[in-house]
Amino acid sequence: MTDPNSAPAPGIADVLGEDPRPSSPPWRRLAWGGGLLAVLLAALAWGTRGPAPDTRYETQEVGRGALSVTVTATGTLAPTNQVDVGSELSGIVKAVPVDFNDTVAVGQVLLTLDTTRLDAQVLQSRAALEAAVARRAQAEATRVEAAAQLGRLKAVWEASGRRIPSRQDLDAAQAAFDRATADLASAEAVVTQAQAALEAIQTDLSKTVIHSPIKGIVLKRAVEPGQTVAAAFQAPVLFTLAEDLRKMELHVDVDEADVGQVAAGQGATFAVDAYPDREFPARVVQVRYGAQTVSGVVTYETVLNVDNADLSLRPGMTATADILVQRIEDALLVPNAALRFAPVVRQKAPQGNGGGFMSKLFPRPPRPATQTRDGAARGRGQQRVWVLDAKGVPAPVTVTPGATDGAMTVIVAGDLKPGMAVVVDTLATER
Numbered sequence: 090m091t092d093p094n095s096a097p098a099p100g101i102a103d104v105l106g107e108d109p110r111p112s113s114p115p116w117r118r119l120a121w122g123g124g125l126l127a128v129l130l131a132a133l134a135w136g137t138r139g140p141a142p143d144t145r146y147e148t149q150e151v152g153r154g155a156l157s158v159t160v161t162a163t164g165t166l167a168p169t170n171q172v173d174v175g176s177e178l179s180g181i182v183k184a185v186p187v188d189f190n191d192t193v194a195v196g197q198v199l200l201t202l203d204t205t206r207l208d209a210q211v212l213q214s215r216a217a218l219e220a221a222v223a224r225r226a227q228a229e230a231t232r233v234e235a236a237a238q239l240g241r242l243k244a245v246w247e248a249s250g251r252r253i254p255s256r257q258d259l260d261a262a263q264a265a266f267d268r269a270t271a272d273l274a275s276a277e278a279v280v281t282q283a284q285a286a287l288e289a290i291q292t293d294l295s296k297t298v299i300h301s302p303i304k305g306i307v308l309k310r311a312v313e314p315g316q317t318v319a320a321a322f323q324a325p326v327l328f329t330l331a332e333d334l335r336k337m338e339l340h341v342d343v344d345e346a347d348v349g350q351v352a353a354g355q356g357a358t359f360a361v362d363a364y365p366d367r368e369f370p371a372r373v374v375q376v377r378y379g380a381q382t383v384s385g386v387v388t389y390e391t392v393l394n395v396d397n398a399d400l401s402l403r404p405g406m407t408a409t410a411d412i413l414v415q416r417i418e419d420a421l422l423v424p425n426a427a428l429r430f431a432p433v434v435r436q437k438a439p440q441g442n443g444g445g446f447m448s449k450l451f452p453r454p455p456r457p458a459t460q461t462r463d464g465a466a467r468g469r470g471q472q473r474v475w476v477l478d479a480k481g482v483p484a485p486v487t488v489t490p491g492a493t494d495g496a497m498t499v500i501v502a503g504d505l506k507p508g509m510a511v512v513v514d515t516l517a518t519e520r
Contacts, residue, residue: 144433146477148510149424156422156499157469158415158492160351162391164341166361166406168331172303175324178202178296183315187328189310193301199328200312202297210290218283225276232269239266305332307406337402339371341410342381342388350414351376357393359410361402369402371395373412415492420499426513427474428490428498432483433515474505475512483512 096237187199239262242254309329312318318325339359343351357371371393381388393410395402472490475483488503505511 090257090463112366146432146481146483146512146515147514147516148477149427149513151421151500151507151509151511152503153419153507154422154497156417156420156492156494156497157413158350158417158494159411160343160347160414161409162214162343162347163407163409164339164377164391166338166395166402166408167338168305168308168404169306169336169338170303170305170332171404172305172332173326174199174299174302174328174330174332175326176200176202176296176299176318176320177324179318179320180206180297182312182314182318183313185310185312187307187310189307191307193305193307193330195301195304197301198298199301199307200299202299202318204294204297207290207294207297211287211294214283214287214290218280218287221279221283225273225280228269228273228276234267234271235266235269238262256398266282286309288336301328301330303332305330306334325494334400334402334404335396335398337394337397337404339408339410340394341391341408341448343376343391343412345380345387347390347414348376348391350388351412352414353389355411355412355414357410359393359395359408361406361408363403363406364401369395369408371410387389406452417492417499420491421505421507422497423474423488423505424494425493425498427511428472430475430512430514432475432512441520476509477512485515486511 126417182200183203184201185192185199186201187197193199219359239259242259242262246259247254304394307328308331310327311325312327318327351373353373353375355373357373358368359371360368373391375392377390377392379390383391391412393412470489471487473485474488478484488500488505491499491501493499
């Protein structure tokens with residue numbers, strides 16, 4: 090039997106020395122273990138990455154050829170001589186014998202106004218002139234009479250020893266003669282005035298028939314028979330005539346940055362929307378000095394002569410012209426992309442065994458690739474292009490560029506030779 094006063098027998102936990110408190114759940118230990126394993130695998134994969142991928146380059150061969158430098162400008166076509174025909178007189182249109190697109194000759198009748206009122210004014214002016222002529226004749230007769238009377242009195246005065254007639258009678262006769270002379274001058278002035286008035290009315294009458302001042306084509310007709318023409322304040326434009334359309338002008342606006350290259354005598358080509366697949370020749374005849382400023386843009390009007398023998402071009406068409414300002418034959422040419430290219434350099438991570446445990450466990454990622462800056466000293470106007478060496482690495486070549494057409498550039502000095510391949514772009518990289 091067991092003694093009730095004796096101590097209890099030790100249990101299994103006491104014999105093994107374990108804590109009788111319950112332990113943590115198994116899933117928590119698995120989660121911690123999985124997270125640590127993922128971190129170790131990521132660090133191992135990052136630290137064992139291969140070297141930086143290789144870079145491939147796109148190249149283009151240097152060659153010889155001709156280069157054309159052009160200046161592009163936009164403008165409108167116009168006749169070489171365009172005339173607006175109007176009327177100085179007001180009145181009712183009696184007849185319009187021409188229509189749109191009609192070919193007219195110099196002096197051909199374009200329009201006739203009603204002349205009823207002017208015909209009456211001509212009759213009135215002629216009557217006034219005839220009256221003035223009659224008054225002049227009357228004044229002339231009076232002067233002759235006064236002159237004769239004065240002559241008789243002077244003769245008597247001399248014959249009488251200057252006693253008869255009296256001095257008063259001689260002065261009266263002289264005054265009468267002077268008045269007759271003045272009346273005759275006044276009558277002549279009235280005749281001249283009446284003649285001028287008649288000529289003015291006759292001039293207006295002649296202007297009721299409007300003639301063509303040039304040989305050309307009727308572009309616009311702004312009047313119809315029966316319409317009233319009002320020319321009280323300014324002459325209305327009734328017709329627009331263009332001289333021979335087989336010769337035209339193209340007026341373009343050249344930008345101030347390009348005007349120094351444009352000069353009279355240069356050739357050009359232009360296109361219009363009506364004929365998108367056709368180019369028309371032209372030649373510069375004038376570069377005007379007056380500037381035009383529109384929305385802050387300064388341009389200079391330039392005139393080009395255009396041959397329009399087939400009459401396919403029409404006034405007012407919008408045209409885009411390419412003016413040939415320079416032509417270089419047998420030039421060494423490189424693409425403009427080669428002058429803009431700069432190689433990409435990847436910076437290497439520092440070598441060595443330094444660093445602590447954490448730096449080895451979590452290595453830093455490589456620095457991003459940077460583009461080189463062409464900061465080397467070069468002469469004025471010089472640039473660099475890049476060629477691939479034997480290892481496929483870009484090597485710089487210093488050149489002096491010249492004229493360009495926007496796609497190719499002339500090389501005037503440098504170590505480039507025809508057939509050499511210059512780098513124009515960086516292609517996709519590969520490991």
